[in-house]
Amino acid sequence: MKGISIKDIAKQAGVSPTTVSFVLNGKGREKRISEQVSKKILKLAAKLKYKPNQLARGLRTGKTKTIGLIVEDIANHFFANVAKIVEEEADKFGYKVLYGSTEDNLNKARGLLEVLEYRQVDGYIITPTPNLDKEIEILKNSRKPMVLMDRYLPQIPTNYVMVNNFQGAYDAAEYLLNLGYRKIAYVTTTSEQIQMKERMNGFTAAMKAHGAAFPRKMIKKIPFSITKEEAVGQIMEFMKGVPGLDAIFFATNYLGVFGIESIKDLGWKIGEDVALISFDDHDLFRLHTPGITCVSQPIHEIAQHLVQVLMNELNQHQHQINQVVLPATLVKRESCRKRTKAGTV
Amino acid sequence: MKGISIKDIAKQAGVSPTTVSFVLNGKGREKRISEQVSKKILKLAAKLKYKPNQLARGLRTGKTKTIGLIVEDIANHFFANVAKIVEEEADKFGYKVLYGSTEDNLNKARGLLEVLEYRQVDGYIITPTPNLDKEIEILKNSRKPMVLMDRYLPQIPTNYVMVNNFQGAYDAAEYLLNLGYRKIAYVTTTSEQIQMKERMNGFTAAMKAHGAAFPRKMIKKIPFSITKEEAVGQIMEFMKGVPGLDAIFFATNYLGVFGIESIKDLGWKIGEDVALISFDDHDLFRLHTPGITCVSQPIHEIAQHLVQVLMNELNQHQHQINQVVLPATLVKRESCRKRTKAGTV
DNA sequence: CTGAAAGCGCTTACAG
DNA sequence: CTGAAAGCGCTTACAG
Numbered sequence: 053m054k055g056i057s058i059k060d061i062a063k064q065a066g067v068s069p070t071t072v073s074f075v076l077n078g079k080g081r082e083k084r085i086s087e088q089v090s091k092k093i094l095k096l097a098a099k100l101k102y103k104p105n106q107l108a109r110g111l112r113t114g115k116t117k118t119i120g121l122i123v124e125d126i127a128n129h130f131f132a133n134v135a136k137i138v139e140e141e142a143d144k145f146g147y148k149v150l151y152g153s154t155e156d157n158l159n160k161a162r163g164l165l166e167v168l169e170y171r172q173v174d175g176y177i178i179t180p181t182p183n184l185d186k187e188i189e190i191l192k193n194s195r196k197p198m199v200l201m202d203r204y205l206p207q208i209p210t211n212y213v214m215v216n217n218f219q220g221a222y223d224a225a226e227y228l229l230n231l232g233y234r235k236i237a238y239v240t241t242t243s244e245q246i247q248m249k250e251r252m253n254g255f256t257a258a259m260k261a262h263g264a265a266f267p268r269k270m271i272k273k274i275p276f277s278i279t280k281e282e283a284v285g286q287i288m289e290f291m292k293g294v295p296g297l298d299a300i301f302f303a304t305n306y307l308g309v310f311g312i313e314s315i316k317d318l319g320w321k322i323g324e325d326v327a328l329i330s331f332d333d334h335d336l337f338r339l340h341t342p343g344i345t346c347v348s349q350p351i352h353e354i355a356q357h358l359v360q361v362l363m364n365e366l367n368q369h370q371h372q373i374n375q376v377v378l379p380a381t382l383v384k385r386e387s388c389r390k391r392t393k394a395g396t397v
Numbered sequence: 398m399k400g401i402s403i404k405d406i407a408k409q410a411g412v413s414p415t416t417v418s419f420v421l422n423g424k425g426r427e428k429r430i431s432e433q434v435s436k437k438i439l440k441l442a443a444k445l446k447y448k449p450n451q452l453a454r455g456l457r458t459g460k461t462k463t464i465g466l467i468v469e470d471i472a473n474h475f476f477a478n479v480a481k482i483v484e485e486e487a488d489k490f491g492y493k494v495l496y497g498s499t500e501d502n503l504n505k506a507r508g509l510l511e512v513l514e515y516r517q518v519d520g521y522i523i524t525p526t527p528n529l530d531k532e533i534e535i536l537k538n539s540r541k542p543m544v545l546m547d548r549y550l551p552q553i554p555t556n557y558v559m560v561n562n563f564q565g566a567y568d569a570a571e572y573l574l575n576l577g578y579r580k581i582a583y584v585t586t587t588s589e590q591i592q593m594k595e596r597m598n599g600f601t602a603a604m605k606a607h608g609a610a611f612p613r614k615m616i617k618k619i620p621f622s623i624t625k626e627e628a629v630g631q632i633m634e635f636m637k638g639v640p641g642l643d644a645i646f647f648a649t650n651y652l653g654v655f656g657i658e659s660i661k662d663l664g665w666k667i668g669e670d671v672a673l674i675s676f677d678d679h680d681l682f683r684l685h686t687p688g689i690t691c692v693s694q695p696i697h698e699i700a701q702h703l704v705q706v707l708m709n710e711l712n713q714h715q716h717q718i719n720q721v722v723l724p725a726t727l728v729k730r731e732s733c734r735k736r737t738k739a740g741t742v
Numbered sequence: 743c744t745g746a747a748a749g750c751g752c753t754t755a756c757a758g
Numbered sequence: 759c760t761g762a763a764a765g766c767g768c769t770t771a772c773a774g
Contacts, residue, residue: 057751068761073753084759103515107456108751111766116452118495126484132477136498139471143497148516150463150493153481170448171493312684336681339657402767413745418769429743453767456750 056100064100065092072097076104110172119362120168121151122161122178124202129334130305130351131179134201137355138177145363147174154181156243156276162187175362177201182245197365199358199374203247211365213357213376217247217331218254220347220380224301224329225258227345227382232391233299233327234264239287239311240303242273251303251331270294274307283307287314297326298391305332305346312340327388343385350378401445409445410438417442421449455517464707465513466496467506467523469547474679475650475696476524479546482700483522490708492519501526501588501621510536520707522546527590542710544703544719548592556710558702558721562592562676563599565692565725569646569674570603572690572727577736578644578672579609584632584656585648587618596648596676615639619652628652632659642671643736650677650691657685672733688730695723 058076062069072093074083080090096102110116121138123131131153139149150173152164161181168176175197180188185205191198192210200212228236238255240248252271259266272290274283287310291297302308308330315322322328323342330337330346337344361374403421407414417438419428425435441447455461466483468476476498484494495518497509506526513521520542525533530550536543537555545557573581583600585593597616604611617635619628632655636642647653653675660667667673668687675682675691682689706719 055751058753059751069752070754070761070763071759074760077753086759089760105456105751106516107452107461108766109753111450111452111456111768112751112753114766125481126471127474127478127481129472129474132480133472135477135496136470136472139497143512148495148512150495151480152484152488167488167493171451309680309684316684316686335654335679336684339654339661339681339685341661341686400767403769404767414768415745415747415770416743419744422769431743434744450767453750454769456752456767457769459750 055105056102057105058102061093061096061100061102065089065096067093076102114172115174116172117146118148118150118171118173119175119177120164120171120173121149122164122168122176123151123153124156124179124181126151126153128306130202130332130349133351134355134358137352138359141356141359145359145367154179156181158183165191175199175366177358177362179203180205180245182243195371197362199361199365201354201358203245204375206246209373211361211374213354213361214247214378215349215354215380216377217250217380218257220331220349220382221251221254221301221303222258223254223380223382224331224345224347225255226262227384228299228301228327228329228388229258229262229264231327231388233388235270235294235296235298236264236266237270237272237291237294237297237300238266238303239272239274239290239300239307241307242275248303255301274310280310280313283310284314284317287311288318291315291318291326299327299329299388302328302330305330305334305337308332308344308346309334309336312336312344323387323389327391329388333383337383337385340387342387344387345385346383348381348383350381353378400450401447402450403447406438406441406445406447410434410441412438421447459517460519461517462491463493463495463516463518464520464522465509465516465518466494467509467513467521468496468498469501469524469526471496471498473651475547475677475694478696479700479703482697483704486701486704490704490712492708499524499526503528507532520544520711522703522707524548525550525590527588540716542707544706544710546699546703548590549720551591554718556706556719558699558706559592559723560694560699560725561722562595562725563602565676565694565727566596566599566646566648567603568599568725568727569676569690569692570600571607572729573644573646573672573674573733574603574607574609576672576733578733580615580639580641580643581609581611582615582617582636582639582642582645583611583648584617584619584635584645584652586652587620593648600646619655625655625658628655629659629662632656633663636660636663636671644672644674644733647673647675650675650679650682653677653689653691654679654681657681657689668732668734672736674733678728682728682730685732687732689732690730691728693726693728695726698723 058069058072062072075090075093125131142149154161158181161184165187178200179202188208200210204212302311320326333346333348337346357376403414403417407417420430420435420438487494499506503526506529510532523545524547533553545555549557647656678691678693682691702721
């Protein structure tokens, strides 16, 4: 039951725990332990399958070799995939991951942050909720290694890894315009977070650059907290209320999913009655008939960079700020076609 | 930077660390600490925002208040959703979750188990890979709280929480038969794991009960390790090779997703040329046109039971074995209709 | 009713 | 080249 400790090895090797600790931590040379003794200790450790007690080590060194991962929703396709790669990458450096979902709720985020601090994680990967500025500021000032994802806080310079939201949305709008669509609606969240703003800005910029009208009434904002049914209802109402609507952009993957459902419920045909683009890819988009055109995020690269940036801080005490922005890719499928006739609505 | 400790409180309260520890652990009454002293300590702790150092406590008590969650693939819809609820439920008991994905690979599972042991998690929720019997046996003998999910090891009596795979597959087959389908194919994994066997057994039993033919050649097994493209190719070949095929059952959600793609690639129409049912629900199935009929697992209940069973062991030292089997629900959508004409293939 | 002391398993500054 | 000792922050058996 009981694990074997440094003491056990010391006793069997006929040396002190100090010496064992030095050797096992690769400081044999530095501390000038004889080759003979080192080898003996290493052999013994392997034979006894010695596993250092992380708690004891952590108590002494203040390091837990654990990172905290705070996402919006671990069950969401995007975050679940990021979580998977983050775990794999962190493992390469000997770190484990503690996770939690905020539901984009400030108090949940605060609770998670508190628990992770209490658990003494060595570093944080955080998807900030609205108004989390104070907590992030505190973390930053305490010099805790930290990197933000999916969004950042414009007021606080920190590490972050992001997709290029502006460019992704710009490309989407331009693509629709080039296909001949003109009455283009935009569905987003009520959140004022930077990633949503940048998507909106990119989209607006493309519309402007092409001289297309994009009035307020073409924009619908859906709160994060309402149920799927309510959201679908609101989207349906919105779409019915836009005369001549011929294309619609959804600013997040779950909104895109709701959008598909809304259009189905209205009895419209995607790609025929209305073109559809969503931000962020999803199995559903790839396999839906017709396929859903989307702005895809490089999930693998995002996750790799997140861990890389965090490890840089963790290991090299490098306190230079790292801000990584990765390109989004427009994935063209059948939900947008060359527009040939007027919308049927 | 430095957290405040029990010593700091003791000093300020003018008592010993022992007394502080007793009071803070709710043993004030039991240890007969005076009301006066207790109150003073509690107030001070709140004022100083005392947070016990979990590492120190863990080192002393051997408990980390952490559980290990080993899933097949955290990015998979089913496991991601389970992971989310597990985290929420565990949090209610003051536990955090360390997770990892096995990809159904024995060596990855071994690695995860080793790391979790080393991290001294208090309990395990495990999705066992094939041939993990020895490791599970060891864990069991060491009396570590543990509960298996999604599948169990028939040779080793342990706690587990499962969906009723037999019944789910039985219902699916019976439903197809009642709609008039006769040439029904079955796509599963090469894995011999119990959950796959039970699905197969349930399906076979229903076919038999209805006097329907179900020869070997109607069954296709796909290895877990091949790529999506290879799998889709194999499924296409298989379907083309079954003359008169009129319905097909996919034994996991990712196989169902591949199946949709395969049928699309063949240029067939789901629900018209061939009926389709998948085990396990998915956003894609709900929103696909036509909707995909499936056998849905009660994800929320599964996750709640997993945590509940683990907490029972963890807190009550209850070593009675708990085996929970939850009913599956057939969700009827448009991918299966009353059969009126011969298959078109 | 309360406290001094040991000990969980490590790491590391200090000494020789 | 190696070791004795202190200390990380707790909990708890023991003593009074």
